[in-house]
Amino acid sequence: MAIGWYPGHMAKALRELETVMRKTDVVIEVVDARLPVSSANPVLTELRGPRPRVVLMNKSDLADGAVTRQWVRYLERVAGVSALPVDARESQLARKLVKLCRALNPHEDRVCRALIVGIPNVGKSTLINTLAGRSVAAVSNKPAVTRETQYVDLKNGVHVWDSPGMLWPNLKDQQGAHRLAATGAVGEKAFDVTEIALFIVEYMVVAYPKLLMARYKLASCEGSSLSLLEAIGRHRACFSRKGVVDLERTAHLVTQDLRTGKLGHVSLEAPPETELSADAPPVEAVDELSPGPSEPEAG
Numbered sequence: 001m002a003i004g005w006y007p008g009h010m011a012k013a014l015r016e017l018e019t020v021m022r023k024t025d026v027v028i029e030v031v032d033a034r035l036p037v038s039s040a041n042p043v044l045t046e047l048r049g050p051r052p053r054v055v056l057m058n059k060s061d062l063a064d065g066a067v068t069r070q071w072v073r074y075l076e077r078v079a080g081v082s083a084l085p086v087d088a089r090e091s092q093l094a095r096k097l098v099k100l101c102r103a104l105n106p107h108e109d110r111v112c113r114a115l116i117v118g119i120p121n122v123g124k125s126t127l128i129n130t131l132a133g134r135s136v137a138a139v140s141n142k143p144a145v146t147r148e149t150q151y152v153d154l155k156n157g158v159h160v161w162d163s164p165g166m167l168w169p170n171l172k173d174q175q176g177a178h179r180l181a182a183t184g185a186v187g188e189k190a191f192d193v194t195e196i197a198l199f200i201v202e203y204m205v206v207a208y209p210k211l212l213m214a215r216y217k218l219a220s221c222e223g224s225s226l227s228l229l230e231a232i233g234r235h236r237a238c239f240s241r242k243g244v245v246d247l248e249r250t251a252h253l254v255t256q257d258l259r260t261g262k263l264g265h266v267s268l269e270a271p272p273e274t275e276l277s278a279d280a281p282p283v284e285a286v287d288e289l290s291p292g293p294s295e296p297e298a299g
């Protein structure tokens with residue numbers, strides 16, 4: 001197991017989550033809009049029990065809008081859950097989410113206690129700060145920043161924990177692990193950057209060839225991923241010595257371009273029936289986002 005999530009760390013995160021979950025009324029599950037299945041962790045379904053939840057598809061500014069809309073429809077219809085595409089940095093989000101939490105609160109007579117939960121780097125701290133209208137949680141572009149836990153009173157009938165519930169990324173599925181690495185959800189040291197860049201190139205060739213060609217002025221997407229990565233390196237003048245492409249530097253460039261949206265609006269997973277690419281997630285994986293036993297099925 002890579003990225004510093006050893007069984008001991010997972011057990012500790014689980015214990016902490018169990019403790020806060022007992023005092024939680026509504027669960028705000030943050031996933032990455034570009035990979036809503038791989039950025040979710042199935043352990044949450046059990047942990048959450050019958051508590052109502054809302055799925056926030058964060059970083060939707062980086063995702064393919066059409067695919068995100070398909071996900072929203074899919075999650076609402078198949079999983080029976082409210083799903084909102086969001087950009088956690090947008091202040092208008094606060095009012096909408098607070099309203100939703102209050103509507104979902106099973107205890108009408110008391111303040112709603114909401115827990116924001118998700119894997120590292122998905123945008124939990126950014127969301128808390130947006131909701132609070134000030135900086136209460138440390139935002140970092142590196143996974144796993146730890147904090148003390150207490151409530152933040154949003155002064156509108158909703159409290160959120162200032163320390164979000166940390167879930168570990170689910171790396172059991174290799175494709176999912178590659179997608180997580182591509183978006184930067186797992187630490188830099190956990191994977192080989194060239195391998196991830198080759199994965200990105202291969203995926204872009206299938207799902208978004210025009211974006212790839214436009215970004216790197218490629219005449220076509222023919223050839224192996226390696227030859228395309230080399231062509232990108234040449235185009236960007238990433239040479240280790242005269243005429244020899246520095247693959248690692250090129251790989252960093254490609255991963256950064258994907259993460260920052262310079263490659264365009266890219267989604268790495270589509271709902272099963274839409275089959276965005278050959279890599280669309282299997283239906284079983286999508287079940288991880290389905291409701292727990294005591295939630296009603298979508299009608």
Ligand code: GDP
Pocket residue numbers: 058059060061062086087088089118119120121122123124125126127138139140141142143144145164
């Ligand atoms: P956490 O580990 O889940 O608490 O994640 P953070 O809130 O620290 O955010 C991780 C990184 O993602 C930071 O660099 C944020 O600025 C960035 N980020 C968070 N939300 C969004 C979003 O909706 N869109 C974009 N583009 N970046 C975001």
